[in-house]
Amino acid sequence: MNWSALEGLLSGVNKYSTVFGRVWLSMVFVFRVLVFVVAAQRVWGDESKDFVCNTRQPGCTNVCYDSIFPISHIRLWALQLIFVTCPSLMVVAHVRYREERDKKYVAVHPGSHLYVNPGKKRGGLWWTYLLSLVFKASFDAAFLYILYFIYEGYDMPRLSKCTLEPCPNTVDCYISRPTEKKIFTMFMVASSAICIFMCLCEMVYLVGKRCHKILRIRRENEQLMFAESHNITVLARPRSDYSRVDLTSAATAPPASNGVSGNKLKIEEAAATSGKMA
Amino acid sequence: MNWASFYAVISGVNRHSTGIGRIWLSVLFIFRILVLVVAAESVWGDEKAGFTCNTQQPGCNSVCYDQFFPISHIRLWALQLILVSTPALLVAMHVAHRRHIDKKILKLSGRGSPKDLEQIRNKKFKIIGALWWTYMISLLFRILFEAAFMYIFYMIYPGYKMFRLVKCDSYPCPNTVDCFVSRPTEKTIFTVFMLAVSGVCILLNIAEVLYLVGRACNRHFQSAEDSPMVAWITQKLCL
Numbered sequence: 001m002n003w004s005a006l007e008g009l010l011s012g013v014n015k016y017s018t019v020f021g022r023v024w025l026s027m028v029f030v031f032r033v034l035v036f037v038v039a040a041q042r043v044w045g046d047e048s049k050d051f052v053c054n055t056r057q058p059g060c061t062n063v064c065y066d067s068i069f070p071i072s073h074i075r076l077w078a079l080q081l082i083f084v085t086c087p088s089l090m091v092v093a094h095v096r097y098r099e100e101r102d103k104k105y106v107a108v109h110p111g112s113h114l115y116v117n118p119g120k121k122r123g124g125l126w127w128t129y130l131l132s133l134v135f136k137a138s139f140d141a142a143f144l145y146i147l148y149f150i151y152e153g154y155d156m157p158r159l160s161k162c163t164l165e166p167c168p169n170t171v172d173c174y175i176s177r178p179t180e181k182k183i184f185t186m187f188m189v190a191s192s193a194i195c196i197f198m199c200l201c202e203m204v205y206l207v208g209k210r211c212h213k214i215l216r217i218r219r220e221n222e223q224l225m226f227a228e229s230h231n232i233t234v235l236a237r238p239r240s241d242y243s244r245v246d247l248t249s250a251a252t253a254p255p256a257s258n259g260v261s262g263n264k265l266k267i268e269e270a271a272a273t274s275g276k277m278a
Numbered sequence: 279m280n281w282a283s284f285y286a287v288i289s290g291v292n293r294h295s296t297g298i299g300r301i302w303l304s305v306l307f308i309f310r311i312l313v314l315v316v317a318a319e320s321v322w323g324d325e326k327a328g329f330t331c332n333t334q335q336p337g338c339n340s341v342c343y344d345q346f347f348p349i350s351h352i353r354l355w356a357l358q359l360i361l362v363s364t365p366a367l368l369v370a371m372h373v374a375h376r377r378h379i380d381k382k383i384l385k386l387s388g389r390g391s392p393k394d395l396e397q398i399r400n401k402k403f404k405i406i407g408a409l410w411w412t413y414m415i416s417l418l419f420r421i422l423f424e425a426a427f428m429y430i431f432y433m434i435y436p437g438y439k440m441f442r443l444v445k446c447d448s449y450p451c452p453n454t455v456d457c458f459v460s461r462p463t464e465k466t467i468f469t470v471f472m473l474a475v476s477g478v479c480i481l482l483n484i485a486e487v488l489y490l491v492g493r494a495c496n497r498h499f500q501s502a503e504d505s506p507m508v509a510w511i512t513q514k515l516c517l
Contacts, residue, residue, distance in 0.1 A: 019375075022371065022374075023371070030284075030360065030364055030367065031360070031364075034284060034360055035356075035360060038281070038360070039352075039353045039356045039357065042353070043350075046326060046327075050326065052337050052339070053336065054335075054336045158340075172337060172450060174336070174337035176340050176343075177326070177343070177344055177347075178344055179344050179348040179349065180344075180349045180353065183349050184353075
């Protein structure tokens with residue numbers, strides 16, 4: 001399997017991701033693919049040859065191996081890694097499509113562009129990105145569940161008893177390197193779980209950012225409409241018994257009563273304008 | 279994906295390391311990854327096939343091997359190398375983030391010509407401020423991972439010595455059975471070598487931490503040279 005080709009394809013995705021997306025991609029490649037290629041394939045390399053059953057009956061070993069390992073962990077993980085890294089290609093495809101449309105538009109209307117930046121996550125691209133995240137998380141979760149279902153809770157027993165035809169009665173069968181396999185299974189499961197968690201974080205971040213932006217724009221629009229439809233007048237004097245004097249602004253001497261009320265008026269005007277701009 | 283492309287990724291970090299960091303990286307690649315790939319894997323290649331027990335009982339071989347070798351040395355070292363090199367990615371991500379921000383600022387201020395952008399790509403960032411903290415955290419994680427793996431190694435294989443003969447009596451082996459490990463002396467030599475190089479790497483990382491801290495203190499005191507506090511301290515120390 002040429003993992004470097006897949007890696008080359010996916011590093012191009014980096015440009016269109018968020019911060020979480022880039023961390024996720026490095027996590028996937030460094031921990032999962034590297035560990036998978038360097039270590040796990042060696043551990044599972046001799047699983048079929050070294051599977052031993054306590055019998056000389058021909059065919060018994062094959063039948064028992066097949067029932068205990070319907071699909072090998074290695075193949076499942078290879079499939080998982082391929083499925084999980086491909087939704088990012090959806091985003092790349094969408095950006096390419098946008099760039100094509102932009103080119104066609106420029107050819108017809110020279111001097112103006114359809115998209116300011118085809119890679120910016122607005123409109124349709126935002127939905128595509130969110131959808132790719134949803135797919136990533138669900139593929140990971142689905143494969144974790146499949147692994148759990150097939151191997152009854154990520155278990156790797158040292159000894160399993162087999163009673164299928166043509167094995168005589170019950171036969172003891174021994175898996176090779178069960179502890180090492182269990183350690184790597186746990187490692188891959190843990191890194192899958194972390195990747196799912198990061199996908200969820202990224203989804204929350206994306207949706208939160210969008211909501212925040214929409215709320216901000218709505219609030220600004222409301223303020224603008226309010227300012228346009230009303231005459232802004234100076235606020236009435238405060239009803240408190242204490243008079244507020246801004247000692248720092250007075251280069252002039254405060255004591256004249258006229259001066260005091262005049263300062264107060266200035267403070268209130270300043271308060272009114274700053275309240276409008278907030 | 280193999281060690282070669284991993285090397286390409288990690289050596290990109292080289293530009294933003296200190297001198298000691300570069301030495302650490304060379305030690306890592308030449309003495310650890312290269313030795314692991316070229317030599318150690320052929321020594322441990324037949325570990326399961328060459329593990330023989332003095333019995334014809336089927337399954338006894340597998341069970342005894344599993345009991346005495348829960349995880350192979352080679353896999354432990356591969357995991358150790360992967361985990362120890364990944365904090366460097368933190369630094370690389372930080373630098374990429376800074377470059378991204380610089381490009382944005384440049385574009386906003388209107389000077390986004392290709393030459394300026396090219397300049398940003400080749401700019402070398404000094405290790406100060408937030409980058410200093412990121413670098414320090416990555417160093418501390420490296421030291422932590424190395425120490426953790428040395429401890430795990432010691433826990434699983436006490437004494438770091440590879441035994442020639444083990445006595446095994448788990449089911450289904452009848453009574454007690456002698457089992458023999460293949461190439462024990464060669465394995466011991468390589469184990470001791472990899473551990474020594476791990477120790478050297480830990481020392482290099484500690485030296486780098488001290489160097490960075492010293493440089494930061496130096497910078498701090500130089501900038502505060504004309505402060506009365508420093509003058510007071512030096513006066514008190516000289517008297």
